[in-house]
Amino acid sequence: MDGIGFANSVRLRSPHCLAPRNAQANGVSASVSRHATPQTRPANTALTRSSEEPHIAMRHINVPRNSNADPESFEAIKPSRRKFLQSTVAAVTVSAAPLVHAQQPATTSAPPPSSSPGTAAPLMPVKLTINGHAYEMQLEARTTLLDALREYASLTGTKKGCDRGQCGACTVIANGRRINSCLTLAVMHEGESIVTVEGLANTQTLSLSPIQKAFIDHDAFQCGFCTPGQLCSATALIDEFRAGDASAVTADVRLRPPQLSDDEIRERMSGNICRCGAYPNIVAAVKTVALVKA
């Protein structure tokens, strides 16, 4: 006998299986018999799984086997939906009643809310020169330079992307060096000169800066959200290259980088993420400007 045959023969001999098979009297066996195998099958015959499974599953109903009660008596003891809902509502009402009484005094005796918050941080005067204009702002010490530019100086060209130094959308130039303005506090730049994307163009001649023109010529942006940071970063990058700064991919950092290769540009712009994937065109735009003699 194989494993399945043995298992089925054991099931057939168990009391759970045998009782309904030879019972004619009670209502359960009558209702189960629609799905049952023929009664003439010998008790020790090994059955296939497909014919026996529904039969066995029905026999797990917990019913008194020697009961002569008719099927209607089972209907009478089954909990109705209405009774269930009634008992549930009653239980919830009884358990919630003490809480309702307990909260009433607390509600009437609660002190009125304070009208003054009392939690505002003290303000500090911060002086910045932004795009050539003097600004004096009253800021909390915790205000980032990015928020000072956008929320207090109303220069919203600088974008807040990740707000944690990962995307470069907030790049500005502080005293000639590019920084992530979301990672630094405004009070730390007291008296410094800040250049944002609004300050790149020549406001006297109303002309775009070379890198701004190159971005347009090379189609170096799509949605434009990263572009203010890319422009500030590229502007400072070219100045850094012309000043002889090395990068991580410069072959010999003791020597002035001979040229601004594509690898140099990619490395130096690696802190500025573009979700639109305009990188090849950004590299081309930066290279075009860098090749022009200053």
Ligand code: FES
């Ligand atoms: S917003 Fe500053 S690095 Fe992303």
Ligand code: FES
């Ligand atoms: S142009 Fe869309 S994220 Fe750079």
